[in-house]
Structure formats: structure tokens, C-alpha cells
Amino acid sequence: MKDKIKDAYESSKTIYDDVLTQGNVFSRLYIKLFWSGTDDNVIAEKVLSYIPDDFSGQLLDVPVGTAVFTKNKWSSLKNAHITCLDYSKDMLEQAQTRFTDYTHIQCIQGDVGNLPMTDETFDIVLSMNGFHAFPDKIKAFQETHRVLKPGGDFIACFYIEGKSKRTDWLVKNILAKKGWFTPPFQTEEELKDILEKLYQIVDIQIDRSMVYFHCRKR
Template identity: 70%
Template sequence: MADKIQNAYESSKHIYDDVLTQGSILSKLYIKFFWSGTDDNEIARELLSYIPDDYSGNILDVPVGTAVFTAKKWAALTSAKITCLDYSKDMIEQAENRLGQYKHISFVQGDVGKLPTENETFDMVLSMNGFHIFPDKDKAFQETWCVLKKDGTFIACFYIKEKSRVTDWLVKNILSKKGWFMPPFHTENELKIILEKFYKNIDMHVDGSIVYFKCFNKLDKTN
């Protein structure tokens, strides 16, 4: 499983940014046909708008990917401490090429299912296009919650099923088999149930087959 994910992202490293940002006609057509025209650029802007421009907390970005959407924001948050984590060595290298010169940003190759940090370390966790990749989603939800401080902020976006037959077919028959996505996947209602176990003030939106949200840790882990 681990090798499959590594190989998938190593093989796609030269087209990864183009597909996400719709940088070519082919990628625009792919998004329009298979993803109902959902604009990842706009979703990224919405997510990053949740983070104040003067934010000074401790942030975990998992998975950072190539930092194609976050680079400008992270570079500007000089009062924050940002940890960029990804399972893929190739993704981490590309992110570090973009942001390695900034002293307030660090880079870690690691597994979201076993985060290499102590509990209640971060004021904020951002997971952009991550949970549909994680093979053990229960552990990923548990770990990202555990490393958040009480009242910490969880911000994320990822694929959810049963919103589009075309997208679901693509994910099941191509993306999952190639290792770019990893089942099982959640429906919108299943996700709400999971989030409500750990979080409060959940602000959730759905665009095509992508969900994005902001919420706050409601549980005290010391009790």
C-alpha cells in the first residue's frame, strides 16, 4: 500500500500542479468532465481565507503536497510556525524547493496515521486534498485531532462519494487503482457524523464532489 502511494505520486510529480491548478486546456477539460467543473483554485482560496493574514499560531499542513496552493500564504505568515508534512518524498522535495528559504517553515516526511509530534502541539491543522489519499482514514482523523490543542482549528477539503456518478466512477476505476486515491471514502452525512464526535462550530460546504470545511476542537484531552 505504501509503495503504491509513493509510486503514484512520484509518477505524477511533473503534472500534479498543472492538474490541480488547471494550468492547461487538457487539465481544464479533465476537471470539467470528471469533476463537474469544480475549481480547486477557488476552494483553496476559500480554505486559506479562514486563516488570518496576521496568524501567529503553530500550524500543521498535512499533506503539504507541492505547496502549490499554500506557498504564498505560508511565506507571508512570518509570525507563525508552520510544519509541512507529507508521506511522499517527491512532494516534500517540491514543497521545500518553494519554501525552504523561510525559517518559520519546517519540512517532515511522515505518516498522518502516526504523526511524529506530541499531542496538543498545534493551534491549527490544514489538510488540503488529503483524506481521500490516506489509506487509514480513522487513524488520520484521530491523529489530526490528537495533535490539535483544545479549541484548535481543523480546516480541510477532499473528495466525498455519492455526489456525481462520473466522479465516483473515475475514483473507483482509475484513481484508486493507480494509487492517487485510497478507499474507503465517506459520504457527506458520514463525514458530518465523524466531525461531530470531535469538533464544534462546523462550517461545511460542498462543491461538486469536494467538501471543504472549518471547525474547532471541542474536547479536552486531559480529562
């Protein structure tokens, strides 16, 4: 399963940024038809707004992808220590290119289901557009929680099931079969139940078939 996911993201590395940022007419049409016009640029802006502009602690970005949305924010946090992790070497190489001149940012390859960090390392764990691809989502929730300090923030966004029949059809019949998404997927209610068992503060926002949220660890 992991190899299928890695191969899928390798095959899409030349179009990945354009699809997410709606950089051409075809990606905009795709988003309009199958994602009800959800704008990942807007969601990314809202997600990143949870992170203070003067943040100076330890931050984990998993998966970093190509860093198309996070490059500007991370490069501006000069006093922070940022670890960017991804399972895909191809995605990670593109992120590394964006962060070449920034010594406070480290890019490493790794698996979210077995993070190579000790307990309670990070003040913030961010996961953008990752959980719908992770093969073992429960383990990913456990691992991101494990490496987060008490009082730390878990911030994320990803696809959730049950909000749009058209989007659910696309995910089930195309994206999952190609390896870009990996079932099972949470509904809003299932996700809320998982998060409330792990975190003391849970702020969940829904934008069509995408969820974004901010949680604080007990």
C-alpha cells in the same frame, strides 16, 4: 498500500501542479468532464481564508504536497511556526524548494496515521486534498485531532462520495486503481457524523464532489 500511494504520486509529480491548478487545456478538460468543473483554485482560496492573515501560532500542513496552493499564504505568515509534512519524498522536495528562504517553515517526512508530534501541539491543522488518499482515514482523523490544541481549528478539503456518478466512477475505476485515491470514501453524511463527534463547531461546505470545512476542537 502506502508504497502504492507513494509510487503513484512520484509518477505524477511532473503534472500534479498543472492538474490541480488547471494550468493547461488538458487539465481543464479533465476537470470539466470528470469533476463537473470544480475549480481547486477557488476551493483553495476559500480554505485558506479560514486562516487569519495575522496568524502567529503553530500550524501543521498535512499533506503539504508540492505547496502549490499554500506557498504564498505560508510565506506571508512571518510570525507563525509552520510544519509541512508529507509521506512522499518527491512531493516534499518540491515543497522544500518553494520554502527555501523561509526560516519559519519546516518540511518533514511523516505519516498522518502516526504523526511525530506530541498531543495538543498545534493551533491549526490544515489538510488539503489529502484524506481521499490516506489509507487509514479514521486514524488520520484521530491523529490530526490529537495534535490539535483545545480550541484549535481543523481545516480541510477533499473528495466525497455520492455527489456525482461520473466522478465516483473515475475515482473507483481509475484514480483508486492507480493509487492516487484510496477507498473507502466518506459520504457527506458519514463525514458530518465523524466530525461532529470530534469537534464542537463544524462548518461544512460542498462544491460538487469536493467538501471543504472548518471545525473547532472542544
